[in-house]
Amino acid sequence: MTTWVPTPYEVVTRTVETHDSVTLTLRPVAESLPAFRPGQFAMLYAHGVGEVPISISAIPGDGTLVHTIRAVGAVSRTLHDAGPGTVIGVRGPFGTAWRLDDAEDLLVVAGGIGLAPLRPVLGHPAKRTVLIAGARSRQDLLYQDEIAQLSDVDVVLTVDHGDHDWHGRVGFVTEPLASIPLDPDRTTALLCGPEPMMRFCARTLLGRGLPAERIQVSLERNMQCGVGLCGHCQLGPLLLCRDGPVTGYPMAEPLLLAKEL
Amino acid sequence: MPTIAVWKFTSCDGCQLTLLDCEDELLPLTEHVHIAHFLEATSVSEPGPYDISIVEGSVTTPDETERIRWIREQSDVLVVVGACATSGGIQALRNFADVDEFRSIVYARPEHIATLGTSTAISAHVSVDHELRGCPIDKGQLLELLTALLAGRKPDLPDTSVCTDCKRRGLTCVLVAHGTPCLGPVTHAGCGALCPAVNRGCYGCFGPMNRPNVPALVPLLRRSGMGDDELHLVFRTFNADAEWT
């Protein structure tokens, strides 16, 4: 039953990202967990409230863990509210990572909190990296300062609802995706966001000649154990905590098309 | 300390008694919450606002429609407990009959009695934050809800069938093995499968589960010997006004 026992980590910094999201840096209290790779996730336990899957959103390489958390329910809100000094239980690393080995050009498409698991990828050495990130509104866009400082990444930001302070694009991420310059022969696309968004983006990319094999998506299902024991994260043949969340599009496509799978 | 108020509407008192039936937990609980109003238990009655209001009973009088709005305004979290508060209770049988006739059967001078034509759930009048099912509610669920509210976690109140609890308890299905009619497959879990545990079919006192398939159960009830009359009555009892279909 030790698989169920989290390792204590302590919050060292808490950075407010948006009105409902924060980034926490966690430092091991004593023992530490093996290193995480981009795309993988941890199960974070808030004492007495519960445990939820949260992706790794940066890999500083100093043994700390970085997570960006959006408060949507009881557990995520408690984690969101955790200030420096709070001890959180962590299990992981779990799941599959983004496959970047043969990527020449990187196309990163994120919707909402979906940018969190893709953030570690932005530092990956690629010939060319394009980031298309969408959010509901300007207030929901994550990591805005950091993105502004990215020098070797082409950035396109878009929001569903613009306001007078917003001078960028308004609309869904599929629109810039249809028009940005893109070399289908050397691009690897990484998608994370709501399922319909990923489906539309993938369809656009397939239409532009990108082979399905070079599209990766990150899939979410209810997860309660992280280690293939609870059964909740099934999506067709996949146990997403083990066979996902990062999945190649050839595998994911039929699963995303089926209703209520 | 968070304040709790317990309110009674049209009901039998059984659900609020459940709180007093928490013999081992009652005194420790009062060290963590402050009871500001609970007519059955205390003469103290403090004005609002309240952090948590627990409401028992259904709305059956004009006065009660007013009172529930006031309570909602005064309460941060509103919890409704029991079949009366969640679905109108057994007194909602009047919703299917003529109240004037009911009134005159019971009272010689019905004009003195001010009642509405219907008995309705609290949620028909105001928004509700949590509900505990059952006629009466289950003590374990009540404690689960209170401790969850105090700890800020989501209470664990599954909305699946009684069967799931029945099987976890290791009971033998009375419908399959004895041919006893049982509403377990369509009834909301929470009691811990009390009736099958005494070789009795569930009679639905926790009301319908989330998305019950009553049309699929009816032929099975018939097969186990229920006639039209009984079938009609069995869904028209403690949760008559709930959405069984």
Next chain:
Amino acid sequence: MNVVLDLDGLDALVRVLRRDGRVVVGPVLRDDAITLAELSSAAGLPSGWGVETGPGHYRVRRRADAAVFGHSAGPQSWKRFLHPPRRRLLSSDSSGLHPAEDDAPNYAFLGVRPCDLAAIAKLRQIVGGRAPFVVAAQCTEPGELCFCASMGCGPAAGAGYDIALTERIDSDGHRFLATSGTDEGAEVLARVPARPASPNDLALADQDVEAATRRMGRAMPELDLRDVLTANRDSAHWETVAERCLTCGNCTMVCPTCFCVSVEDTTDLDGNAERSQRWASCFEIDFSYLHGGAVRTSGAARYRQWMTHKLGTWHDQFGTSGCVGCGRCIAWCPAGIDITEEAAALATMMELGGERP
């Protein structure tokens, strides 16, 4: 090692296992069903009781003989002991996080049918835990709902037993051929009064088990069920099942291999927390809950998930089928939905070219 035990020998077997500190669990008659409970002697076995089963139907009946293993799968399975309905995982208090102790006893299971033997292996592959000592009872009399033969899980006991018994009652008396499957099994058998088995004893046992195969009234379609289920993902057939399906979860709860659990967090008034797991069912709407709502809300989607996992995607996840052909889900589904019939209907549709809405 092959020996023959009589009823006293069987009782001695129970005693030996108990003396070694094991909790012996076996079939008993309780509340008009054959359930599983701790045995203090072989006298607790349901001697002379059989069962009559059908879809959504189960009745115990008196047998003409005194067989103790003459009944097919009951409402409970060994899952209850290897993967209990509720189990504490961990507690958390101001002093830190504490794993729950593994307090599972050292079990000996008596009278494990071959289908259940296979189920124990499949379940343990996922949930782990200490291996029980297994005394299997080979099947000589399949029940009306059994189809273990077509799942490759019976009626002969496959691998994994310590001792396998084959019960026989004839003019030579009531006896059990006992075959050891492990050294531990042989060692236990050696301490039980028994006579050596003759070639005839072995031949009779083989013959009885062989006959059982031929008498099995049900079978899964002989197609690759993974293909059948994938091809039928959008089939309208799921709707017709959903009309009958109560989504009560009985099938998953009685299935000896269904392993899903939900995690519960509880807290006491002093701020101590506990995490535990309880059996979950893919028929619960909350099972697929994501922030904002559940993924599988319709009955059709939930039934599809269950059957597709059991017969199809289990192969992808664990390299084997999730079904052993015990027939429990057919008997204990109050609506009598028959997984073999539904699989056959889907297989026919696929052969007709797959059905698209």
Next chain:
Amino acid sequence: MTHRANRTLQVAGLARVEGEGALHVRTVGGEVDRVELNIYEPPRFFEAFLRGRNFREPPDITARICGICPVAYQMSACQAIEDACGVEVGGQLRALRRLLYCGEWISSHTLHIYLLHAPDFLGFADGIAMAGAHRAIVERGLALKKAGNQIMDVIGGRAIHPVNVRVGGFYRVPTPDELRPLAKTLHQALYDALGTLEWVAGFDFPDLEVPHDLLALRDDEGYPLDRGAPHTSTGLTFPVADFSNHVVEHQVPHSTALHARLDDRTFLVGPLARYSLNSDRLSPVAREAAAAVGLGPVCRNPFRSIVVRAVEVVYAVEEALRIIDSYERPDSPWVEVDPRAGVGHGITEAPRGLLYHRYGLDAAGRILSADIVPPTSQNQSAIEADVAQVVRSHQHLDDHALQSLCERTIRNYDPCISCSAHFLDFTREST
């Protein structure tokens, strides 16, 4: 202190009673002009919707009249229907029913003694505040109450609205092994019950002797719980079937509960009546304990009802132990009851007093008429009379003190307003 000749006392919501009621008292020229126990608990029309239901349903349905004494409803309902169908339930099944009823008495009386009534004597707003000063005592009360609930859990399946009661007996009867742990709990409970009696007997009791007729069951086999014939303090006795000829209900404008008169006189049911008519029937330990705290064979002071309740708890615990001790599991959990056309009567001693049920059935077992007379509506006139007497003799008190004395007077009866709010005027009945 001024003695105002004209004054009005209003208690809008009576606390520490079951259900919702108010009190209205008016004195004019120093005379008590009006005392109204105003029951505003909304009516729930049980008798009306029982019509047309199946004869197996009243034990479950009428239990929901009152969450405090559901077993009483189940017992009276079963008895009335069995009477209509010509069946008598005896032997161990009857013993189990009595055991279940003991559970309810223990639990309900203890709730009243510790959490509702004792705070009046010791000057606390409630049992919880009282626990601040007397933690161990309140914990003893809660343990005792829990013992009663455990009996109902084990026999009835749950403490409030038990699921295991059916017309003819039970759905499942326990094995002797399942009762053994109860016996263990009850040995401790007996000790706690005796402690409770000693504790409450030491309270100060205002003087009040009530002149009302007393009405209770009396039974050859022991203190009355689950059966017996109605007896009065005037020496009258009558068969259960004659109940409604003697006890007549009528509606009063200020209340949703019906009032009742016994042969046109104000009367009293409940612990005082039961004890005064049956103190000779107590078990030895209970009788001795009552004598030891100075309770005579008759008690007519409602303030002392708390002592009588404590005696009854001792009795109920002892009786429960006796039943468990001689328990043998019956072959069948119930006796078959086939419907037949007719009328049946059932009467038992609820913790608060006589509870009468009467049903008319047709040959198919459909209920044609239902009539339920709960204890609190029988006691309403007596309660009002007592309040009037208390007001009369305590004119010197200020409003606040007088009002709280009036409330205490009401609480003496452990009135169950939930029970009393929904009943039928017998004379209007159409059968």
